[in-house]
Amino acid sequence: MSMLSFALVLGFLGLFFGSFAGAMVWRLRALQLREDRGAGEPVTKAESTQVRHIKRTKLTDDRSVCLKCGHRLAWFDLIPIISWLQLGGKCRYCHKAIGWTEPLLELSVSTFFVVSYIFWPYPLDSTIAILQLALWMVAGVGLAILFVYDSKWFLLPDRVMFVLVGLAALFSLTTLDGLENPLPQLMNIGMAVIVLSGLYYLIYVFSRHQWVGFGDVKLGLVLALLLADWRLALLALFLANLVGTLVMLPMMLSGKLKRGAHVPFGPFLIAGWLLSGLFGAQIIDWYLLFTLGST
């Protein structure tokens, strides 16, 4: 199969994985609110209303419902992008707006699959090498769920995180393939974890849980294992802060974001990870050339 046709297949697959991610976001939310209520934690009326139609919260349940009217959705309501466009972004049954999250998530995961495949920095010349890219992509779907969840509700659910830790650890193991002496690469992975997760742990402890949550520490671990290189981890951290600043500065200047307001950092970390994982080697080369060339 040519590279182009394979990219098209991946883009198509990505739409369905994005659709799955969208469904998971809401099921996880319904599950979390149910557990919060069970544990006696306050759940506002607005929060419960948002997920009131999700009765079955089994994550593997294949039946999706409209969040507004609770009507069970048929297969032709769930075709990524197409259904949404055909219905003008509204529910077929109650005609209320579905929202932008679903189609954007479908397009994002699809783009993520295609871009990861095209710009993958390592040769795909063995089964392990292909498995490595597959693990990266599947982990990306989990990270897409976290991205949306953290943006909406400032939380990184453990259910997704634990699956991701497993996937990311497997990814790290694949980087040891074919090495005569795996020790240097093992230390490299360990340093990546210290850079991304260790730093967040220190901030978490010293800010007394105010600046970052423990979810960010766990996310740092996942992303470090998925980069498996301390330079890439350091770059991811830098890029996350850069993207965060570029996004938040205009909001702060325009007064949309109040000083001291809670900002979820997970989405920025994930953006930094993606840029560093796919383009990190080039960015570092370019930077070295630039700094060494100018002296």
Ligand SMILES: [Zn+2]
């Ligand atoms: Zn509806």
